[in-house]
Amino acid sequence: MNKNQAFPWDHPRFRSWIGVARACQLMQQAVTRAIADLGIKPPHLDILVNLYRFQGISQQELARKLLVGRSNMSMLLPQLEKRGLIERNPDAKDKRVLRLSLTAEGRALTEQAMTIQTGLIERIMSQTPEDRCLQVAEAMEDIIRILQTLETADDEEEG
Amino acid sequence: MNKNQAFPWDHPRFRSWIGVARACQLMQQAVTRAIADLGIKPPHLDILVNLYRFQGISQQELARKLLVGRSNMSMLLPQLEKRGLIERNPDAKDKRVLRLSLTAEGRALTEQAMTIQTGLIERIMSQTPEDRCLQVAEAMEDIIRILQTLETADDEEEG
DNA sequence: TCAAAAATGTTCAATGATGAACAATAAAGT
DNA sequence: ACTTTATTGTTCATCATTGAACATTTTTGA
Numbered sequence: 001m002n003k004n005q006a007f008p009w010d011h012p013r014f015r016s017w018i019g020v021a022r023a024c025q026l027m028q029q030a031v032t033r034a035i036a037d038l039g040i041k042p043p044h045l046d047i048l049v050n051l052y053r054f055q056g057i058s059q060q061e062l063a064r065k066l067l068v069g070r071s072n073m074s075m076l077l078p079q080l081e082k083r084g085l086i087e088r089n090p091d092a093k094d095k096r097v098l099r100l101s102l103t104a105e106g107r108a109l110t111e112q113a114m115t116i117q118t119g120l121i122e123r124i125m126s127q128t129p130e131d132r133c134l135q136v137a138e139a140m141e142d143i144i145r146i147l148q149t150l151e152t153a154d155d156e157e158e159g
Numbered sequence: 160m161n162k163n164q165a166f167p168w169d170h171p172r173f174r175s176w177i178g179v180a181r182a183c184q185l186m187q188q189a190v191t192r193a194i195a196d197l198g199i200k201p202p203h204l205d206i207l208v209n210l211y212r213f214q215g216i217s218q219q220e221l222a223r224k225l226l227v228g229r230s231n232m233s234m235l236l237p238q239l240e241k242r243g244l245i246e247r248n249p250d251a252k253d254k255r256v257l258r259l260s261l262t263a264e265g266r267a268l269t270e271q272a273m274t275i276q277t278g279l280i281e282r283i284m285s286q287t288p289e290d291r292c293l294q295v296a297e298a299m300e301d302i303i304r305i306l307q308t309l310e311t312a313d314d315e316e317e318g
Numbered sequence: 319t320c321a322a323a324a325a326t327g328t329t330c331a332a333t334g335a336t337g338a339a340c341a342a343t344a345a346a347g348t
Numbered sequence: 349a350c351t352t353t354a355t356t357g358t359t360c361a362t363c364a365t366t367g368a369a370c371a372t373t374t375t376t377g378a
Contacts, residue, residue, distance in 0.1 A: 140179050
């Protein structure tokens with residue numbers, strides 16, 4: 001009678017996913033504590049790292065990379081600008097867009113933060129051999145692909 | 160000269176973890192959309208599922224399972240109580256604690272929501288063979304263990 | 319050329335999450 | 349017994365995030 005695995009938490013896939021979610025939640029909290037001394041939180045870190053990597057990106061593009069709404073960027077970026085960590089310059093061709101870049105100070109802070117973050121990631125994955133990490137990465141890519149098709153499927157339903 | 164893998168995003172472990180984080184974020188959004196019709200959001204779902212599984216749990220215990228603060232429960236639980244989904248009854252022995260339980264309505268709603276959630280999880284992991292899921296689960300357990308020791312290490316530093 | 323549609327960034331109200339401070343109760347130490 | 353310490357839940361101010369409505373600008377297409 002228990003063949004149907006009546007409860008979700010008896011499903012192996014369910015338990016796997018719960019593990020992923022818990023790990024993420026704990027990691028988020030650990031990162032929050034680890035970078036608190038720098039005066040930033042995970043959302044700021046995500047922004048800074050992306051600006052470090054993709055200089056001159058627009059707010060829209062940044063929001064897409066971070067999987068958040070444009071309005072979120074409109075709230076956070078002015079804070080970082082006032083702190084002198086980033087700059088927002090109007091695009092030459094398109095008067096709607098603002099091009100984002102790190103200041104020297106912002107770049108220095110970002111490098112410190114990335115060092116901390118990378119150290120933390122290496123630490124939590126130190127028990128996981130490299131090939132296992134690759135397998136996890138592949139599994140996540142599959143999941144991400146499916147979730148993205150789900151997303152666009154929802155969009156089409158509306159239209 | 161590139162032997163040191165100067166940038167975080169060149170580290171395989173870093174990329175693996177970014178994948179995990181992205182998958183979680185997308186899944187969170189997908190679940191939000193999927194259960195919106197039921198009038199609840201992921202935080203409520205997490206509460207309801209835990210009450211479904213652990214009847215008579217206290218607010219403190221629930222907060223610990225969800226990895227959130229007590230104050231968060233103090234904000235959310237009264238909402239669910241007013242909607243008639245849960246009950247909060249004083250403990251007989253300890254006048255401080257409130258014992259939580261689902262109402263019949265809450266139980267019915269939770270079952271609907273769990274069906275949706277389980278379906279979504281099965282869907283996103285459908286491309287991942289079961290043994291691969293197990294490997295992911297093991298990797299996450301290792302990570303969770305390390306993060307929890309980190310947590311307690313922080314506590315001890317304070318004391 | 320000109321009107322309609324789309325894209326970009328902003329504002330605003332609502333909501334979830336947090337940590338600190340607090341009151342009530344229980345447990346421990348003396 | 350009694351003082352101190354810990355635990356449980358609440359309140360409050362703060363902040364990140366969201367989605368809708370909006371103004372400006374660009375692109376489409378008739």
